[in-house]
Amino acid sequence: MGIEDFMDEGQEIKTKRDEVLLIDFHNLAMRNLFAQPYDPTDVSFLGFRIAMLMSIRKLARDFKPNRIIFCREAHDRNWRSDVYEEYKVNRIAARASSTVDFEAFFPVNDSFVQGLKDSMKNCQFLTVPHLEADDLIASIVMNKPEWNITLVSTDKDFYQLHTHRNFKQYDPIKNEFVAVMNPDAALAEKIVRGDRSDNIPPLKKGVGQKTFAKIYSEGLQDWVTTNFLQEAFDRNTQLISFKAIPLEYQKQVKDAVDSFQPGDFDARSFYNFVISGGMGGFLDKINDFINIIKDVK
Numbered sequence: 662m663g664i665e666d667f668m669d670e671g672q673e674i675k676t677k678r679d680e681v682l683l684i685d686f687h688n689l690a691m692r693n694l695f696a697q698p699y700d701p702t703d704v705s706f707l708g709f710r711i712a713m714l715m716s717i718r719k720l721a722r723d724f725k726p727n728r729i730i731f732c733r734e735a736h737d738r739n740w741r742s743d744v745y746e747e748y749k750v751n752r753i754a755a756r757a758s759s760t761v762d763f764e765a766f767f768p769v770n771d772s773f774v775q776g777l778k779d780s781m782k783n784c785q786f787l788t789v790p791h792l793e794a795d796d797l798i799a800s801i802v803m804n805k806p807e808w809n810i811t812l813v814s815t816d817k818d819f820y821q822l823h824t825h826r827n828f829k830q831y832d833p834i835k836n837e838f839v840a841v842m843n844p845d846a847a848l849a850e851k852i853v854r855g856d857r858s859d860n861i862p863p864l865k866k867g868v869g870q871k872t873f874a875k876i877y878s879e880g881l882q883d884w885v886t887t888n889f890l891q892e893a894f895d896r897n898t899q900l901i902s903f904k905a906i907p908l909e910y911q912k913q914v915k916d917a918v919d920s921f922q923p924g925d926f927d928a929r930s931f932y933n934f935v936i937s938g939g940m941g942g943f944l945d946k947i948n949d950f951i952n953i954i955k956d957v958k
Contacts, residue, residue, distance in 0.1 A: 782924030799903035
């Protein structure tokens with residue numbers, strides 16, 4: 662006699678869903694980088710590296726995922742730059758005017774990530790050519806409905822993903838889950854008003870939150886048509902809506918996730934990584950970190 666003999670007709674066996682933690686790595690890194698008091702003598706960004714370890718430890722402890730994916734930007738040209746040449750060109754000037762020496766920081770950060778990868782072999786560090794972390798995260802959410810996904814990020818770009826029942830977003834600054842009442846309206850507002858941080862222009866100057874709310878309630882498409890903004894609307898939609906991510910890129914993300922074979926957490930390698938990196942200030946937390954992360958599969 663099998664289990665099917667005890668099931669009603671049409672009843673399905675419920676299987677435990679994977680609890681997946683997605684970490685927007687750049688978002689987490691910038692938060693920890695700028696949380697450190699400015700110290701021009703900290704050329705190795707030691708405070709940043711220890712803060713990152715503390716953050717990863719806390720997230721794994723609080724959410725107890727059985728899978729962690731660190732989503733990182735690719736270093737090459739993003740596909741959106743072929744849609745709009747000026748996409749994110751403002752980032753260069755912003756970094757040049759910052760108190761942080763980004764030319765020194767990025768190699769340190771890459772070395773830090775490599776050290777994590779060498780020891781945290783049970784976690785995936787995901788990059789795909791021509792894609793940002795946003796593309797990776799959105800593709801996973803859209804193509805893995807069988808997963809329970811928690812994203813750690815303060816980025817409002819992800820508000821549009823709140824239409825997916827498998828998705829939750831956690832704001833690590835407010836220490837609370839993000840609530841989005843109308844994800845479609847959030848996406849439409851960003852398309853209309855643009856995104857200054859990504860150098861995406863608004864469809865029309867002078868449209869604030871209240872003006873957008875009125876436009877949206879009265880009919881967005883009519884407003885676009887009346888103001889001859891269809892071309893700009895289509896451009897911004899392609900740049901901002903995750904549904905516009907080309908299917909071949911979505912498939913590359915899914916294939917990379919599906920083909921990942923987790924190994925065992927290498928405690929010895931992690932210990933050496935902490936010591937050789939001068940992160941002695943983390944030694945009192947190292948055993949706790951190892952015990953938390955080693956159970957992730």
